[in-house]
Amino acid sequence: MKILVTGGAGYIGSTVCSALEDKGHTPIIIDSLITGKKNYISNRIFYKGDISEKEILTEIFRDHPEIHTTIHCAGLIIVPESSKDPYKYYNENLIKSIQLFNNLLTLGQTRLIFSSTASLYKSSDGTMVTEKSELLPQSPYARTKMSIEMVLKDFSNSYNFKAISLRYFNPIGADPKMRTGPHTQNPSHVVGKLIESINSESNIFTITGTNWNTRDGTGIRDYVHVWDLAQAHVSAIEYFDNIVTQDTPYNVINLGTGEGTTVLELVTAFEEINGTKIIKVSSPPRQGDVAGGYTNRDKALNLLKWTPRMSIEQGLADALKWFNKNNVQSS
Ligand SMILES: NC(=O)c1ccc[n+]([C@@H]2O[C@H](COP(=O)([O-])OP(=O)(O)OC[C@H]3O[C@@H](n4cnc5c(N)ncnc54)[C@H](O)[C@@H]3O)[C@@H](O)[C@H]2O)c1
Numbered sequence: 001m002k003i004l005v006t007g008g009a010g011y012i013g014s015t016v017c018s019a020l021e022d023k024g025h026t027p028i029i030i031d032s033l034i035t036g037k038k039n040y041i042s043n044r045i046f047y048k049g050d051i052s053e054k055e056i057l058t059e060i061f062r063d064h065p066e067i068h069t070t071i072h073c074a075g076l077i078i079v080p081e082s083s084k085d086p087y088k089y090y091n092e093n094l095i096k097s098i099q100l101f102n103n104l105l106t107l108g109q110t111r112l113i114f115s116s117t118a119s120l121y122k123s124s125d126g127t128m129v130t131e132k133s134e135l136l137p138q139s140p141y142a143r144t145k146m147s148i149e150m151v152l153k154d155f156s157n158s159y160n161f162k163a164i165s166l167r168y169f170n171p172i173g174a175d176p177k178m179r180t181g182p183h184t185q186n187p188s189h190v191v192g193k194l195i196e197s198i199n200s201e202s203n204i205f206t207i208t209g210t211n212w213n214t215r216d217g218t219g220i221r222d223y224v225h226v227w228d229l230a231q232a233h234v235s236a237i238e239y240f241d242n243i244v245t246q247d248t249p250y251n252v253i254n255l256g257t258g259e260g261t262t263v264l265e266l267v268t269a270f271e272e273i274n275g276t277k278i279i280k281v282s283s284p285p286r287q288g289d290v291a292g293g294y295t296n297r298d299k300a301l302n303l304l305k306w307t308p309r310m311s312i313e314q315g316l317a318d319a320l321k322w323f324n325k326n327n328v329q330s331s
Pocket residue numbers: 006007008009010011012013030031032033034035036037049050051052072073074075076077092096115116117118168169170171331
């Protein structure tokens with residue numbers, strides 16, 4: 001099947017493209033390259049453009065009328081930047097997504113899978129969440145994602161349109177075949193910070209928040225290997241018409257391992273994989289930090305028949321391998 005992937009030159013979109021290709025599907029990419037990498041789309045069908053531009057979408061569907069589904073990964077993703085400049089995030093993520101959905105509709109496209117995020121959940125106490133758990137996004141970034149979900153729900157209820165939102169927990173690692181991986185130069189995520197610390201002279205890693213109500217006081221997250229995440233998208237394509245139906249034209253699925261890992265546990269696993277000790281320094285939580293949580297994965301199992309296969313150790317090892325190959329930090 002041909003699948004349109006917005007943001008296919010980015011970290012997750014490019015990995016999804018590899019997973020689609022490995023299963024015999026053909027990704028068609030639209031990406032403005034605002035953050036994405038040109039070398040992630042080499043040998044792939046690629047249209048350089050903005051998701052909001054109707055002309056380029058029209059051209060894509062004229063060239064590939066058999067496109068089955070759109071996977072919408074394009075967007076801006078830096079949480080602190082979204083607090084500094086919320087207009088930019090609402091414009092780039094929300095407004096442009098609405099334009100994309102409307103243009104897809106007018107071009108007769110009725111199927112969409114959306115890259116959403118677990119940062120919509122209130123989930124602040126280190127416990128498990130389900131798709132029904134309370135939402136309370138903490139940043140403008142997360143609020144743009146929640147707003148897009150609301151638009152998708154309304155479009156699906158009112159138009160001939162069906163959508164699935166996949167709420168990612170904490171993606172780590174890189175394509176195991178090292179085709180693509182994280183590309184952020186100044187990582188704000190924990191794995192990127194760990195790689196940064198072992199490449200600095202001091203070897204210091206700062207743990208922000210050590211007094212949470214978790215088993216060792218550090219924050220808890222559900223780290224999911226990006227390759228497992230990509231496989232879930234292939235499943236969402238293949239089971240699309242069972243997941244969203246006339247009665248349920250919009251659906252939400254959490255994508256995580258179902259296991260919480262504390263920051264301290266992650267650092268220990270990283271030390272073992274890398275064979276070096278890291279100097280750990282504690283500091284107070286950053287503004288907006290939460291204890292975190294992990295997902296129940298019954299819905300992903302039932303609807304996608306998807307079980308994550310790769311361990312945290314594999315995710316850390318692949319992130320390191322990718323860094324050593326490309327000399328970029330993991331995000
Ligand atoms: N990386 C994570 O930890 C994470 C977690 C949860 C959800 N997500 C979501 O997954 C998606 C992909 O994230 P990523 O980590 O791959 O980010 P990324 O920055 O690597 O990729 C985003 C891609 O979208 C492209 N893009 C941005 N705005 C565009 C526009 N208007 N038109 C065309 N292309 C545009 C960029 O050039 C880039 O290639 C995002 O929607 C993000 O919100 C990511």
